[in-house]
Amino acid sequence: MKRVIVPFFIPHQGCPHQCVFCDQRAISGKSAPLTEGEIVETVGRWRAFSASRSVEVAFYGGTFTSLPINLQERLLAPLQPMLRKGEVSSLRVSTRPDALDMERVSFLRDRGVELVELGVQSMDDAVLRMAGRGHLAAHCEEAFSLLKCAGMKVGAQLMPGLPGDTSAGAISSLRRLLPLGPDLLRIYPAIVLKGTELATLYAAGRYTPLTIDGAVSICKVMLHDAAVAGVRVIRVGLHHSEEFAAGGEVVAGPYHPAFRQLSEGERWHDLLTLVCADFSAGDELEVSVSPARVSDLVGQKRFNLRRIEDRIRVRFRRVRGEASLGLDEIVVSCGSMTVRDNILKRLRYDGSMNVNKEQP
Ligand code: SF4
Known part of the structure; x- marks a missing residue:
């Protein structure tokens, strides 16, 4: 409590x-x-x-x-x-x-x-x-x-x-x-x-x-x-x-x-960008995160999703809160392909604020 x-x-x-x-x-x-x-x-x-x-x-x-x-x-x-x-x-x-x-x-x-x-x-x-x-x-x-x-x-x-x-x-x-x-x-x-x-x-x-x-x-x-x-x-x-x-x-x-939400949202945008790179242009994706993370992931006025759709050309069919997922987890799927990831394990930044593309 x-x-x-x-x-x-x-x-x-x-x-x-x-x-x-x-x-x-x-x-x-x-x-x-x-x-x-x-x-x-x-x-x-x-x-x-x-x-x-x-x-x-x-x-x-x-x-x-x-x-x-x-x-x-x-x-x-x-x-x-x-x-x-x-x-x-x-x-x-x-x-x-x-x-x-x-x-x-x-x-x-x-x-x-x-x-x-x-x-x-x-x-x-x-x-x-x-x-x-x-x-x-x-x-x-x-x-x-x-x-x-x-x-x-x-x-x-x-x-x-x-x-x-x-x-x-x-x-x-x-x-x-x-x-x-x-x-x-x-x-x-x-x-x-x-x-x-x-x-x-x-x-x-x-x-x-x-x-x-x-x-x-x-x-x-x-x-x-x-x-x-x-x-x-x-x-x-x-x-x-x-x-x-x-x-x-x-x-x-x-x-x-809403400064904190903006900052948290950028982390989740960066993670989603990394995960979506495993999919192909035109894929229609379903994304699940903990219910507490949905607004961070989607961003204000779907800003995070729109940016990724414009850049990588995937489409987000649905984003949903899944209570069984931990606060740091994400699941992205399209057809038979499913990628599970964890923001703490996958995402790293170098000292210049760039996402480190190497797996940590
Ligand atoms: S020490 Fe703290 S409270 Fe004092 S002037 Fe600096 S910031 Fe302000």
Whole structure:
């Protein structure tokens, strides 16, 4: 059963730097300091609607471990009785990779924090420098090592498309990160938000954001590599919050409310292209995938099928959801010929986002 995550935002609190892309107030829509009473009341309210699902509490938005220790204590203390009684199952915090040491990690672990989400953004030092991050890729490696040694889970956030980044560089960042063993990933293609340094660079013509198509091409590879490595990607693209809809905080960049579906759809398009190459022009194909994958495979307005029909000249007679198929499987048939395949086994991308035609 899915857990309920109660999110608290501590926008920009504890941040020793101002990253060029970040305006936490725009993202969280909230800037007042959290009080103990507010924490207790909010968790209670969420618990009332959680049914029997377990409740996790998360602190997002700032650099938790750079807050003064008495403030960290003040935020975590009201949750301790709830942890002891089992009303809250676990805690998570987000922080910067260079804001951790053994002492801070032990402090978090002793107070029930199970997962730390790191703002990695890139594993390229030049990109990190241009983004004003103030840390290096080596800090990410050290942070992973400290947290893993303490038996904690680690989440990582990556941001393709920052100044100085390239498609190959963004993919290479993920490929350097995966061996460190992240337990989950978030992928947020860089968006130009109002009031940020990135918006100033963009207005001056010194920064060109990714297009939606460009970002989708990168993110499909990142999603695929993560899936092959067995790492869960819990978010791709910024949350379609009401603040964005109402306030128009996005100035430019690859922002799309269905960004993840576009990226997943490209993976399935690439797989279907490979599988269809085994058939001949004019063949009328029946395709089956798990019901959960039908919309990814077909694409918006049948975009994936139309592209393949135009290119390979096969015809899709029917695409259906087949409950007995696994989430990664596909079956394509025409007459007596049937091809069964698996996206994780068949599809590989090289560092330039091209499908690797060799069988992995
Ligand atoms: S991205 Fe993170 S570290 Fe950078 S300014 Fe925003 S909250 Fe602070």
